Amino acid sequence: MNLTPVGIDIAKSVFQVHYVVEETGEIVNKPIKRGQFLEHFANRATCLIGMEACSGAHHWARQFERMGHRVKLMPAEFVKAFNIRNKNDAADARAIWLAVQQPAKPVAVKTEMQQAMLALHRMRGQLVAFRTMQINGLRGLLAEYGEVMGRGRVAITKAIPQVLGRVAERLPAVLIDTLREQWDRVMELDEQIARIERRMREWKKDDRAVKAISEIPGVGLLTATAAVAMIGDAKAFKSGREFAAWIGLVPKQIGSGGKVNLHGISKRGDRYLRTLLIHGARSVLSNTKEPGTWILELKKRRPLNVAIVALANKLARTIWAVLAHDQPYQRNHISVKPS
DSSP: OOOEEEEEEOOSSEEEEEEEOTTTOOEEEEEEEHHHHHHHHHTSOOEEEEEESOTTHHHHHHHHHHTTOEEEEEOHHHHHTTOOSOOSHHHHHHHHHHHTTSOOOOBOOOOHHHHHHHHHHHHHHHHHHHHHHHHHHHHHHHHTTTOOOOSSHHHHHHHHHHHHHHHTTTSOHHHHHHHHHHHHHHHHHHHHHHHHHHHHHHHHHHOHHHHHHTTSTTOOHHHHHHHHHHHOOGGGSSSHHHHHHHHTOSEEEEEETTEEEEEEEOOOSOHHHHHHHHHHHHHHHHHOSOOOHHHHHHHHHSOHHHHHHHHHHHHHHHHHHHHHHTOOOOTTOOOOOOO
């Protein structure tokens, strides 16, 4: 079914719309205010709407899908290739209109529940970053007075009471009180992070897909909830390798004249999920007694980080297989290609 392509550059108040009227060939590229935005598409025939996967895109995509339109969300870097001139709303809408007509893997439209889980991940990440900055700031300030503590949260938690006690004997009370307040703030951040993780565990209890992939070694609470929320429909990917490539866990290819060279991983897709998978793979190699014969053999031939990324790639493929085939994880399962 051939649908009329429409490119939309979304914003906060004014949206730019670009399409071509099939009957007359007229090129329409006009701004529409937020209040009239949905009304403009309410009475139109079903069309293919393209948008960049940016802030607010999933909300509008859900609205359009309820109207019966087909929505294709695209990464901004994919759309950028079609804007070869000035950067403005009209040019962006035209670039989106051109991009939506090209074959490419779209970004899955998230449900409100999936976006809610991703919002928890973003807020947790922000709190972790605040906590890290707070700890590093305390370590740096106390180092100015000759008190050097070891790296890591465990080391500073163990040393901070004695360090504050020693410096309290020779530094002004106003500084000591402020330092103690800063450390109390770190403890408050710990409590806030723990509350968010408890809410994630509550969601895990009610979500069958999250519980299924949580059985995979190396896939913990954060990885399981983030993967289910980001992947959307696992069947949108043809294979586990395509899913791993979407995350950016496959080699980057550079070649010319028929010769192709493989380099480091492409690092495309969502950096957060890729980081979680790599941390999960590292934990499997360091904590699991039997990570697998193939990965042990790979460690003998290649550097440790290469083996970790290879295992992260396998974790991504396993997650896809469990979600796409709706089957429980089996440690010794051997996949068989259909004849």
